[in-house]
Amino acid sequence: MKNLNEIFAHPTSLFTLLAILLLIGAAIKVRKVKLSTQMITQIGIALALATVLKIFRIYHLPQGGSITIGSMVPILLIALFYGAEVGYLTGFLYGMITLIMDPYILHPVQVLFDYPLPFMALGIIGYFRNNKVLGAIVAIFGRFLCHFISGIVFFASYAGDMNPWLYSLMVNGVFIAIEGLICVIIIGLLPVDRLYSIVTKGRRPLRGDE
Template sequence: MQNFFEWFNNFFTNPTTHTIILIVMIIFSALFLGLILRRREKMETQQIAEIGLALALATILSEVKISGFWAQGGSVTAASMIPIMLIAFRYGGKTGLMVGVIHGLIQLIIGPYVVHPIQLLLDYPVAFGMVGLCGFFQKNKVLGITVGLLGRFLMHFISGIIYFAQYTPEGWNPVYYTFIYNISYILPEIIISIVVFKLAGERIIEILQTESVRK
């Protein structure tokens, strides 16, 4: 097991790996841009308004947080991912991915922690874009919430191994440390998001769908 983690750490600190990740990010960005251009004309006024409101609420909720324990970024928020997830459940995973990426860019603007261009992509647009994956799990929304936030965790995890390994405490394996560091705030986010969704999120979706039918 120790050899595996050493290989894992060496793989992600290899310059060749950085190049591969950059290429993947470029491809991802191109596909995302194509998705936006394809969907732009299909969006209705109500959908645009709901997306704008969701982004505003997500941004406000992201500022209600516990963050002092994570020196290199990360926080437990007041269910700030719920507005993004509601859009994803309401309009599907593709729209969820798009809105998640936009939210990631907003987070980059209001609270950047950047040490490298690829790290910027991984920790902001790509990581938050992963939250939109929940929209592909319409029949099991709790599973969708879990998958979306674990996708975000994975991006932070990879970024941490590559760009923040130097902050690993003496005697710790960088992979172990990065895993614990990131899961320590993502796991509470998963729990909070599921609880809030079950308490209010499902009802909000029902209300919005009812209003859409009436119109």
């Protein structure tokens, strides 16, 4: 019981464990993916589009985080086309690109919760192929949770007299809500089924293109 209390008394240790478990779980799923040349090409295109959209951002927060014109959409589309596992992989790669382009580093675990993990969460939409809007909302909320945790644990000193939970909710909630709304609207308006048919040439692949 003492060891358990010590873990909760040091949230960094707890969230380090959580980050490791999430990465291991995602890695196990991604290992089952069989990437074809077509999939690799489309992942590359999606990453390029997301990166370009990231560059033309509407607003950039001082402690990291940006409001863009739908930079998450290419990642969400890849997950819709090929399933959550491919979405996790694409999100991880995009998170690393974002880290290189716009790094804000306080702690190694903070890096995990602000870069690879939140964008990997976008792959969740792959489980909602029949309801793309709901899937986008759930996936973007997953991204928000990662940034929210980072804000509470690693950016509490920026809160001043404000409660760290409220501070993280306000900072991350505002920019994710605006960014997320833009992406949900775009996903809702896009003819995803038609795009899917064009991209896969009418072929409906199984998860991981098996």
